[in-house]
Amino acid sequence: MRKVLTTCGYCGTGCNFYLNVEDNEIVGVTPKNDHPISKGKLCVKGWQGHSFVHHKDRLKKPLMRQSDGSFSEVSWETAYSYIGSKLKKIIKEKGSEAVGVLSSARCTNEENYLMVKFARSVLRTNNIDHCARL
Amino acid sequence: MTNSINELEDSEVIFVIGSNTTEQHPIIGMRIMNAVKKKGAKLIVADPRKIPLAEYATVYTPIKPGTNLAFINGILNVIISENLMNQEFIKSSTEGFEELRASIGKYMPEAVTSITGVPEDTIREIARLYAKAKTASIVYAMGITQHVTGTKNVGALANLALLTGQVGREATGVNPLRGQNNVQGACDMGALPDVLPGYQDLDSQAAQEKFAKLWGEGFAWGEGKSLGEMIEGAYNGEMKALFIMAENPMLSDPNLEHVKKALENLELLVVQDIFLSETAKLAHVVLPGASFMEKDGTFTNTERRVQRVRKALVPMAESKADWEILCGLMKTMGYSAEYSSPAEIMEEIRALVPSYGGITYQRLEKEGLQWPCPDINHPGTKFLHKGGFVRGLGRFTVNEYVESTQQPSEEYPFILTTGRIHHHYHTGTMTRRAWALDREHPEGYMEICPQDAKKLGLRQEGMVKVSSEIGEISIKVKITDKITPGVVFIPFHFGEAAVNKLIGQHHDPVVQIPEYKVCAVKLEGVR
Numbered sequence: 001m002r003k004v005l006t007t008c009g010y011c012g013t014g015c016n017f018y019l020n021v022e023d024n025e026i027v028g029v030t031p032k033n034d035h036p037i038s039k040g041k042l043c044v045k046g047w048q049g050h051s052f053v054h055h056k057d058r059l060k061k062p063l064m065r066q067s068d069g070s071f072s073e074v075s076w077e078t079a080y081s082y083i084g085s086k087l088k089k090i091i092k093e094k095g096s097e098a099v100g101v102l103s104s105a106r107c108t109n110e111e112n113y114l115m116v117k118f119a120r121s122v123l124r125t126n127n128i129d130h131c132a133r134l
Numbered sequence: 135m136t137n138s139i140n141e142l143e144d145s146e147v148i149f150v151i152g153s154n155t156t157e158q159h160p161i162i163g164m165r166i167m168n169a170v171k172k173k174g175a176k177l178i179v180a181d182p183r184k185i186p187l188a189e190y191a192t193v194y195t196p197i198k199p200g201t202n203l204a205f206i207n208g209i210l211n212v213i214i215s216e217n218l219m220n221q222e223f224i225k226s227s228t229e230g231f232e233e234l235r236a237s238i239g240k241y242m243p244e245a246v247t248s249i250t251g252v253p254e255d256t257i258r259e260i261a262r263l264y265a266k267a268k269t270a271s272i273v274y275a276m277g278i279t280q281h282v283t284g285t286k287n288v289g290a291l292a293n294l295a296l297l298t299g300q301v302g303r304e305a306t307g308v309n310p311l312r313g314q315n316n317v318q319g320a321c322d323m324g325a326l327p328d329v330l331p332g333y334q335d336l337d338s339q340a341a342q343e344k345f346a347k348l349w350g351e352g353f354a355w356g357e358g359k360s361l362g363e364m365i366e367g368a369y370n371g372e373m374k375a376l377f378i379m380a381e382n383p384m385l386s387d388p389n390l391e392h393v394k395k396a397l398e399n400l401e402l403l404v405v406q407d408i409f410l411s412e413t414a415k416l417a418h419v420v421l422p423g424a425s426f427m428e429k430d431g432t433f434t435n436t437e438r439r440v441q442r443v444r445k446a447l448v449p450m451a452e453s454k455a456d457w458e459i460l461c462g463l464m465k466t467m468g469y470s471a472e473y474s475s476p477a478e479i480m481e482e483i484r485a486l487v488p489s490y491g492g493i494t495y496q497r498l499e500k501e502g503l504q505w506p507c508p509d510i511n512h513p514g515t516k517f518l519h520k521g522g523f524v525r526g527l528g529r530f531t532v533n534e535y536v537e538s539t540q541q542p543s544e545e546y547p548f549i550l551t552t553g554r555i556h557h558h559y560h561t562g563t564m565t566r567r568a569w570a571l572d573r574e575h576p577e578g579y580m581e582i583c584p585q586d587a588k589k590l591g592l593r594q595e596g597m598v599k600v601s602s603e604i605g606e607i608s609i610k611v612k613i614t615d616k617i618t619p620g621v622v623f624i625p626f627h628f629g630e631a632a633v634n635k636l637i638g639q640h641h642d643p644v645v646q647i648p649e650y651k652v653c654a655v656k657l658e659g660v661r
């Protein structure tokens with residue numbers, strides 16, 4: 001069994017704990033006694049909020065909508081190049097202010113930073129926000 | 135937060151308003167209970183619902199939803215009229231006091247009582263407790279910000295701390311508790327339409343030059359559309375494409391039908407998420423992201439503490455960490471994004487964001503660091519504004535109370551307020567699929583007090599139809615004496631009884647936070 005120290009993904013308190021991992025599966029949680037905030041305690045979400053990661057409904061491959069309205073699985077390359085060319089086309093026709101991105105308070109700092117860079121530097125749009133207001 | 139979570143235990147007085155702390159931030163709630171039980175702190179709680187913390191309060195007062203601003207201004211009025219201010223602090227560290235004084239005169243307790251339902255003497259008692267304490271902390275959450283007057287509410291709380299000098303010292307301060315785990319970090323990183331990463335001004339020449347070195351000349355440095363404006367733009371056809379990472383506005387936005395039409399109007403909607411969320415169902419392309427257990431990175435908690443997130447699992451099937459997806463897309467579009475790991479992205483962040491300047495993965499290995507942490511030897515910052523404010527003086531703001539747009543009427547006689555419950559998290563995409571959590575609260579409900587339930591003939595566990603000006607839902611009844619008469623409460627985690635179908639398009643004019651906390655509704659029992 002491996003123990004991986006991490007930060008809780010549920011609320012802004014930022015408790016830390018160890019995820020106990022066996023065969024790429026979470027088998028338990030161990031609190032961290034000397035963490036300055038959680039001090040060995042966790043709430044029910046920290047203790048038990050992890051089984052979703054193995055849920056059968058997880059998305060497994062990129063999906064693209066077909067002409068009949070249904071989704072079909074596609075490769076990453078297909079998904080990337082469709083999105084890329086469509087974004088370029090829209091920006092060329094309607095300007096970069098016709099596109100926007102919404103980043104996420106659930107993602108990491110590094111991902112949020114990249115999203116901002118993607119918006120302002122790659123798409124050259126000012127339209128970037130996230131759901132903190134909600 | 136201006137101060138740190140642990141400092142709460144050393145506060146003489148803790149004033150909790152608009153935060154159901156034990157439910158939304160359980161570990162911080164516990165810390166507040168400890169402060170009361172073990173250290174004799176005095177707790178003040180103002181909330182329309184008799185929340186669990188109320189049991190520990192020296193003063194608990196119910197308050198009519200939507201009237202926080204009148205209430206806080208009432209407290210300011212008492213502090214000024216009874217001369218409980220910290221004159222020395224006002225003189226040395228603030229500006230704008232005379233304007234504040236002039237604006238606050240009319241909020242006499244007698245007047246405020248009839249607006250808020252808080253008794254005159256209670257307003258006075260709260261003012262005295264808070265102002266006279268050696269150290270007093272204010273703790274608030276979305277009960278303060280999710281109103282048409284959200285920005286003013288926050289301003290009024292800041293006035294309270296400035297007026298009494300309860301800021302810039304240990305165990306004091308104005309402490310917003312952030313809801314989602316990394317709201318603080320998303321804001322720090324500049325995922326906002328009106329600032330660059332690190333809250334640097336868009337039109338600062340120096341910042342532009344610095345960013346151009348890493349982002350290329352000609353990056354977009356104007357002010358963009360907010361989330362609400364983007365949805366509006368999609369609705370009226372101005373916006374053609376939206377790229378949404380790990381958010382589910384189809385459940386968390388007010389007025390769902392409107393949002394649905396807006397998103398369906400787009401030429402391109404890309405949604406990156408771990409499940410096929412309500413929003414993803416409308417997308418043209420859905421990209422499978424990874425959960426926080428399947429990636430490396432950092433989160434910044436509500437007290438500005440940057441901490442490591444570590445990859446415990448290989449991502450499910452072909453899903454990828456969101457940063458990898460963004461890199462892949464950037465490369466496909468012909469931009470370089472050669473980051474081998476999030477640690478490398480952090481190196482770029484620290485080069486651009488001064489308050490993260492001293493934050494490296496190596497330093498974070500041992501323990502988190504609280505920003506501002508400007509250089510590699512800086513120990514991080516426990517509380518802000520020590521020895522003065524960054525921008526010179528602390529500015530008082532004038533915040534006039536305006537009535538909520540949602541008042542009870544003959545047709546819609548009840549006030550609905552919304553929020554979270556302990557076992558679920560935001561729109562429930564994750565928690566509703568964690569069986570141990572879902573078992574406890576599998577479905578939505580509406581809280582109502584026994585008197586009102588009786589009047590309407592509603593039974594415990596029976597169904598009720600709740601309608602507002604814009605929509606209706608049916609939901610189970612939960613009768614409880616913890617809620618004020620005339621007010622009902624519905625948590626917003628449940629797709630099949632999506633309370634946001636009821637909530638209109640009113641929002642705070644400055645930051646456009648939707649008015650989630652107040653909505654006039656009509657109730658009818660369903661057989």
Ligand code: SF4
Nearest residue numbers: 008010011015043046
């Ligand atoms: S364990 Fe509970 S209180 Fe701690 S961060 Fe997670 S959700 Fe928040």
